Amino acid sequence: MATSAPPALRRTALNAMHHRMGAKMVDFGGWDMPVEYSGLIAEHMAVRTGVGVFDVSHMGDIQLRGPEALAAVQHITINDVSKLQLGQAHYSAMLYPQGTFVDDVIVHKFSDNDYLIVINAGTREKDYNWVKSNVQRFHCHASDYSDFYTQLAIQGPKAAETLAKLTNLDLSTIKGYWFKWGTACGLSNTLVARTGYTGEDGFEIYVPSDVVTSERVWNEVLEAGKEFGILPCGLGARNTLRLESAMSLYGHEISETINPFEAHLERFLKLDKGNFLGSDALKKVQAEGGPKRKLVGLEVIERGIARDGYPVLNASGEKIGVVTSGSPAPFLKKNIALAYVPVELAFIDNEVAVEIRGNPVKAKIVPTPFYRRPKKTA
Amino acid sequence: MAYPANYKYTREHEWIEVSGKTGTVGITDYAQNSLGDIVFVDAPKVGSKVEKGAIFGSVESVKAVSDLYSPVSGTVTEVNESLKDSPEKINTDAHAAWIIKVELSDSAELDSLLDAAAYEKFIAEETGK
Incomplete structure (x- = not known):
């Protein structure tokens, strides 16, 4: 160039x-x-x-x-x-x-x-x-x-x-x-x-x-x-x-x-x-x-914020996937993320960890969307 | 936002106010403004050692995470626990919302920090980049 x-x-x-x-x-x-x-x-x-x-x-x-x-x-x-x-x-x-x-x-x-x-x-x-x-x-x-x-x-x-x-x-x-x-x-x-x-x-x-x-x-x-x-x-x-x-x-x-x-x-x-x-x-x-892997929703259970690119770990601390988007959720007031994990681990309530700046922090797989707007009542 | 003249500053945007052997440490208004809404402060435990220029914790906003660099070496004597539930205090008044207090091991380290005028000049250059 x-x-x-x-x-x-x-x-x-x-x-x-x-x-x-x-x-x-x-x-x-x-x-x-x-x-x-x-x-x-x-x-x-x-x-x-x-x-x-x-x-x-x-x-x-x-x-x-x-x-x-x-x-x-x-x-x-x-x-x-x-x-x-x-x-x-x-x-x-x-x-x-x-x-x-x-x-x-x-x-x-x-x-x-x-x-x-x-x-x-x-x-x-x-x-x-x-x-x-x-x-x-x-x-x-x-x-x-x-x-x-x-x-x-x-x-x-x-x-x-x-x-x-x-x-x-x-x-x-x-x-x-x-x-x-x-x-x-x-x-x-x-x-x-x-x-x-x-x-x-x-x-x-x-x-x-x-x-x-x-x-x-x-x-x-x-x-x-x-x-x-x-x-x-x-x-x-x-x-x-x-x-x-x-x-x-x-x-x-x-x-x-x-x-x-x-x-x-x-x-x-x-x-x-x-x-x-x-x-x-x-x-x-x-x-x-x-597919071999699946996009899932994660909710971080312990203290910590998952962010884009952070590794997802299994119970033995091995890397099984990656966070594609992660952030505090301002309306839900939770720390949420989307991540790819192997299909056999991609089920609701399955507990995984997100490696946050070197430390494994517990997270669980939750249904998506995290937020669904309320139905109109009128 | 005025930068208190009795504080010293780092190029990583921390401030320190020293009284006797104790330094009170926080992040500057410039730092909180660049981060946006702060939602999480990760501070060390009382009794842990911090080292000048080394990472001692982090501050997270909705959109970013930023490391905290210690302006001095020493031992943490107090942690601002109120930031656990109200981290947004840093946004409201960054120069009052301290993060840790440190017992200084070497007061001479303060000499290499920026005074308010030098820090303001530094951030003006950062902004102009």
Whole structure:
């Protein structure tokens, strides 16, 4: 490599706003992003009990359009796209032929020949190149619209009441993992999806990515949520919220060396839909008796916090696995973790240890998600 | 946040206030601010030895763990037990929420620590990086 200077960090349209509002910033996958504003715990609790707003514009957006768009999306993702109705979205993933993850994604069906795939920030280029080269034989076109949108996630039990003030859409008609277009913050044809990454009710809205519009919408959301104690939230709370809900994070629970059986994502894997990238390899895994290791939830019983990369030990102190994500859980007030362990040890209440800075600390396997939001009573 | 002029500081962001042979040790406001919400303090037991520049414990926030480096050598005479249940006291007032008290074995070690002005200059450079 001839160059020695680190590449400049990428910025969302709200970058100057985050700096002005005094957010603590961090390099996240090459992006200069807010890690926290008022404090991680306060932000986490705002989303669990009221409402919070996140700038998630660093996420990527790939649109696939053309007469064979459905066949193309079926070919590159694991869920059954033919089951999606217009206006519906689902969680899915893209796999390599060997059955391991390129990335996890959300697929939105705009029409029979028009799909939007929302991808992770750190894998944007890799994903787009992967999609482009693998849909070539289909009559459809892949467009990278990542830089066209400012994406805001409005999350929490008060998210709907907050957003309702800003849109003409009847939000009660948008169910979880469905979306509509409507006017929001005076912007017509705005995509409003009832999706998120917090385990809470909430919406993600996609608005034009110019600074003036993005900042205006950000401010209007904060104003609308004021009476519910809305907080701007950073990636710190985003991580603890998704961990309490046991949602996977690329580079942690899923990666180029992990398959969907291991990652406990079988419910999104539709091997009966016909062949797709990775399906042969996964059928082989199945035929050979299933995965050797499994993602489990851990609760640390003794004093100590399990963190990413810490070894998991058996009773005799031998290393049997590794923590992929670990943190104090601000709402549950427990120390929790996701970890890979051998399948024969992956059963509820099984006691293991996490090696925390040289010391084995007792933990037990617990059901996931660690947190499930209360059912609406009204 | 002002850095008390009667304290001494390390480049690892601990402070020490010395009275007679006893040093009271905590982490600086800069340290608590970079860590964020503190949820766990791992301190040594009374009677254990600490060594200048060596790790004597750790402080954990929700998102990170940070080692504690002793500003001086000596013996731990007291541990702030209230931090077990209320570690967030460090966030509220880092320069009052002490972690351990140490009986100094060599007061001359204090000379190599930073005074408040030098520490403030040091963190200004850290921030500017």
